[in-house]
Amino acid sequence: MTDAFETLAIHAGQEPDPLTGAVVPPIYQTSTYKQDGVGGLRSGYEYSRSANPTRTALEDCLAAIEGGVRGLAFASGLAAEDCLLRTVCRPGDHVLIPDDAYGGTYRLFARVLADWGLSHAVVPIGDITAVRERLATRPARVVWAETPTNPLLGVADIRALADTAHAAGALLVVDNTFASPYLQQPLALGADFVVHSTTKYLGGHSDVVGGAVIAADAQTAERIAYHQNATGAVAGPFDSWLTLRGIKTLAVRMDRHCANAMRIAGMLAEHLAVAEVLYPGLPTHAGHKTAAAQMRAFGGMVSFRHAAGEQAAVATCGRTRLFTLAESLGGVESLIEHPGRMTHASAAGSALEVPPDLVRLSVGIEDPDDLIADLRQAL
Numbered sequence: 001m002t003d004a005f006e007t008l009a010i011h012a013g014q015e016p017d018p019l020t021g022a023v024v025p026p027i028y029q030t031s032t033y034k035q036d037g038v039g040g041l042r043s044g045y046e047y048s049r050s051a052n053p054t055r056t057a058l059e060d061c062l063a064a065i066e067g068g069v070r071g072l073a074f075a076s077g078l079a080a081e082d083c084l085l086r087t088v089c090r091p092g093d094h095v096l097i098p099d100d101a102y103g104g105t106y107r108l109f110a111r112v113l114a115d116w117g118l119s120h121a122v123v124p125i126g127d128i129t130a131v132r133e134r135l136a137t138r139p140a141r142v143v144w145a146e147t148p149t150n151p152l153l154g155v156a157d158i159r160a161l162a163d164t165a166h167a168a169g170a171l172l173v174v175d176n177t178f179a180s181p182y183l184q185q186p187l188a189l190g191a192d193f194v195v196h197s198t199t200k201y202l203g204g205h206s207d208v209v210g211g212a213v214i215a216a217d218a219q220t221a222e223r224i225a226y227h228q229n230a231t232g233a234v235a236g237p238f239d240s241w242l243t244l245r246g247i248k249t250l251a252v253r254m255d256r257h258c259a260n261a262m263r264i265a266g267m268l269a270e271h272l273a274v275a276e277v278l279y280p281g282l283p284t285h286a287g288h289k290t291a292a293a294q295m296r297a298f299g300g301m302v303s304f305r306h307a308a309g310e311q312a313a314v315a316t317c318g319r320t321r322l323f324t325l326a327e328s329l330g331g332v333e334s335l336i337e338h339p340g341r342m343t344h345a346s347a348a349g350s351a352l353e354v355p356p357d358l359v360r361l362s363v364g365i366e367d368p369d370d371l372i373a374d375l376r377q378a379l
C-alpha cells in the first residue's frame with residue numbers, strides 16, 4: 001500500500017531514531033564515521049561527501065514525494081542541474097532548452113557547459129510541433145523543460161514532451177521548482193528526471209539553499225550518485241534537516257499559496273495599471289487547460305506587465321510594504337521583484353530576455369486581504 005502525498009512528506013525516509021526514539025531525524029553533524037575494523041562500516045556510512053544519514057533521510061523523502069526510484073540532494077539547484085547534465089551528457093552532445101527559464105539555468109548552459117562542449121538550441125518548449133521539428137533537424141541528448149516557467153509562467157504538456165523526446169531518442173528533464181511535487185509529478189507523466197531548487201517551495205522558509213535530482217531509473221541514479229560523490233556539491237546535514245522540515249508542511253503551504261495567488265491574479269486582471277497578468281489559473285492563460293490537466297492547482301507565482309512601462313514596474317517593486325523586494329521565491333513570506341534587472345539579468349540580450357515592464361510576485365501565505373491592499377497601494 002502506498003501512502004498519500006501528505007503522509008509521505010511527513011514520514012518517508014524518517015523512521016524514529018532506533019537508538020533514542022527521536023521522532024525527528026537528528027542532524028548528523030559529522031564528516032566521518034568510526035569503522036569496526038578496516039572496512040567495517042556501520043550502516044554503510046564512511047565519509048559525509050559520499051553519504052550522511054540526515055541527507056539520506058532527505059534523499060529518500062524526495063524520491064518518495066516525486067514518485068522516483070532515488071533522490072539526490074545537492075548544495076544548490078544549479079549544482080543539481082550541473083551534476084545531472086554532466087552525468088547524462090558527453091562533450092559534443094546537444095540539448096534543447098526553453099525560451100523561458102530561470103536565468104541561472106540559461107547561464108549554466110550558455111556560459112559554463114558550452115565551454116565543456118555541450119551545445120544548445122532554444123525552443124518554445126510549450127510548442128510540441130516546434131520541439132518535434134527541432135529534434136528532427138538535429139538530434140538532442142536532453143530536452144530541458146520548466147513548467148510553469150520562470151518568470152513568464154508558460155505551461156508545457158509534460159506527457160506530450162516526454163513522448164516527443166523519447167521518440168527522438170532524447171531524455172526529458174523537468175525543473176519542477178515552481179509547481180513542487182504536491183502540485184505536479186513529472187515522472188508519472190513520463191519525464192526521466194526531475195530537478196529542484198529546494199531553496200524554494202520545498203524548503204519553504206527562505207532559510208536554506210539546496211537542490212535535488214530525482215531519477216526514474218535505478219541505473220542512471222547510480223551514475224548520478226557516483227558523479228555527486230566525485231564532484232562533491234552535496235547538501236550538508238543542517239541544510240538537509242531544514243529542507244526535510246520544510247517538506248513536512250509543503251501540502252498545507254501550497255494550498256494557501258495557490259488560493260492567495262488566485263485571488264491576487266484576479267485582482268490584478270481588473271486593475272487599470274496592469275496590462276497583462278501571467279497566471280496559469282486564469283482561464284484566459286494560453287496554458288490553462290494543460291495546467292488544469294497536469295497540476296492539482298496553479299501555484300503561488302504570479303507575474304504581470306505594468307501598463308505604464310519599465311520605470312513604473314521598477315517603482316512598483318519599491319513601494320510595497322508586505323511584499324519584500326528580493327530575489328528567490330517559494331517562502332511563506334511574499335516577495336516582489338523586477339526580473340529584467342534582478343533574477344533574469346543574466347539573460348539580457350539573449351533569446352531568453354524578459355520584458356522590461358514585467359513584475360514577478362512570489363505570493364506568500366499571509367492574509368490575502370492584507371496582500372491585496374499592499375499591492376493596490378503600490379500600483
Ligand SMILES: *Cc1c(COP(=O)(O)O)cnc(C)c1O
Nearest residue numbers: 076077078102150177197199210
Ligand atoms: C532558483 C531556481 C533554480 C536555481 O536554484 P538555486 O538553488 O538558486 O541554485 C533553478 N530553477 C528554478 C526554476 C529556480 O527558480
